[in-house]
Amino acid sequence: MTYPALREKVYLLVRDIPAGHVVTYGQLAMMVGAPAHARLVGRAMSEAPSTLPCHRVVGSGGRLVPGWANQQRLLEAENVSFTPGGKARLALHQWRPWQSAPSS
DNA sequence: AGATTGACCAGAT
């Protein structure tokens, strides 16, 4: 899996994340067929165009992106709730397209 | 070609 290819797949997925939902880097890595490349997903996001809802991408367990204080505000604006510890409630908001998008 | 880096992850301390 080359970086450019992975990056494009990730962008397409992130673009389809509905408001009020989030995904993890590891999850995205699995979805694009590169389960061991969660880090490349992160790298891809670092170069992601501002047209993407990249604030809906979080770390495992709902951890927010390091060095991005506003992310929580952005998510809260979409009704994403947080635990007192400052982590997104994945149990409530994690995006599961293989379950929620059965149409085809 | 070899060493370092990283918007990761799970587990341990």
Add this chain to the structure above:
DNA sequence: TATCTGGCCAATC
């Protein structure tokens, strides 16, 4: 809760 560790693997020096 905060930090550290080792593992991971392609990208980047």
